[in-house]
Amino acid sequence: MSRDHATLLDVEALTVHHGQLCALDEVSFSVGAGETFAIIGANGAGKSTLLRALAGLHPPTSGRIVLDGEDITAVPTTERLARGLALVPEGRRLFPSLSVEENLRVGTHRARKGPFDIQRVYELFPWMVERRRQRAARLSGGEQQAVAIGRALVANPRILLLDELSLGLAPVVVQRIYGLLPELLSSGVTILLVEQDVSQAMRAASRVLCLLEGRTTLSGLAGELDRASIEAAYFGLHAESPERGGVAR
Numbered sequence: 001m002s003r004d005h006a007t008l009l010d011v012e013a014l015t016v017h018h019g020q021l022c023a024l025d026e027v028s029f030s031v032g033a034g035e036t037f038a039i040i041g042a043n044g045a046g047k048s049t050l051l052r053a054l055a056g057l058h059p060p061t062s063g064r065i066v067l068d069g070e071d072i073t074a075v076p077t078t079e080r081l082a083r084g085l086a087l088v089p090e091g092r093r094l095f096p097s098l099s100v101e102e103n104l105r106v107g108t109h110r111a112r113k114g115p116f117d118i119q120r121v122y123e124l125f126p127w128m129v130e131r132r133r134q135r136a137a138r139l140s141g142g143e144q145q146a147v148a149i150g151r152a153l154v155a156n157p158r159i160l161l162l163d164e165l166s167l168g169l170a171p172v173v174v175q176r177i178y179g180l181l182p183e184l185l186s187s188g189v190t191i192l193l194v195e196q197d198v199s200q201a202m203r204a205a206s207r208v209l210c211l212l213e214g215r216t217t218l219s220g221l222a223g224e225l226d227r228a229s230i231e232a233a234y235f236g237l238h239a240e241s242p243e244r245g246g247v248a249r
């Protein structure tokens with residue numbers, strides 16, 4: 001895949017409502033092929049709504065989603081998977097009574113051709129081999145997160161949508177999960193991740209966009225944004241506000 005970050009995903013003035021509530025208000029950004037793009041924002045900012053809209057799980061009120069030059073705004077969910085958008089949802093959402101391998105197999109339905117299959121996932125996570133017949137409910141949070149990632153990978157996505165990988169996991173487990181991303185990138189996957197943990201997002205991503213109550217408050221190169229502007233954008237404070245809560249956990 002191209003490494004020049006030619007645009008792969010274009011989100012144009014995307015607006016999404018939950019009933020009367022405008023959860024996402026004309027949000028626009030582009031993700032380049034082969035990059036890691038992070039959406040940050042506090043709880044309730046609209047991050048999951050955005051990823052779910054991209055995956056086709058929630059219809060937008062207006063705006064467009066363009067994947068590699070094709071308008072997919074009205075394309076159904078399963079077809080989006082076949083076109084290369086795979087979501088690792090917030091809270092993993094495995095089938096608890098299915099085994100590890102059965103959960104992975106779910107992801108192969110409508111899979112694209114590519115480097116990932118169940119065997120390759122076992123190479124990424126060798127511990128899964130022995131536990132492949134164990135029910136997902138018996139896994140730890142970190143192990144479930146790994147299975148959820150594996151389930152998305154076997155679809156051979158062009159873009160992996162990762163919703164709060166770090167949620168509820170111990171820091172060492174979070175580090176291990178995030179440590180995988182460079183390997184995924186080198187196999188040609190583009191990553192769009194969502195995080196409440198700003199420090200984690202800044203470490204992982206080349207570009208970030210901050211949402212506050214459904215609106216973009218900041219976007220730019222991760223290396224070029226200063227802490228004060230990020231905190232202001234994240235909490236909706238003015239830069240000169242004395243209330244500096246500290247973004248990092």
Ligand SMILES: Nc1ncnc2c1ncn2[C@@H]1O[C@H](COP(=O)(O)OP(=O)(O)O)[C@@H](O)[C@H]1O
Nearest residue numbers: 018021023041042043044045046047048049050
């Ligand atoms: N299914 C839903 N029905 C009604 N309101 C929702 C639903 N999902 C999310 N919301 C509301 O939309 C806003 C954005 O939520 P969400 O996208 O989950 O934010 P985040 O992922 O950034 O925490 C919040 O105010 C939330 O309460």
Ligand SMILES: [Mg+2]
Nearest residue numbers: 047048049090
């Ligand atoms: Mg969320």
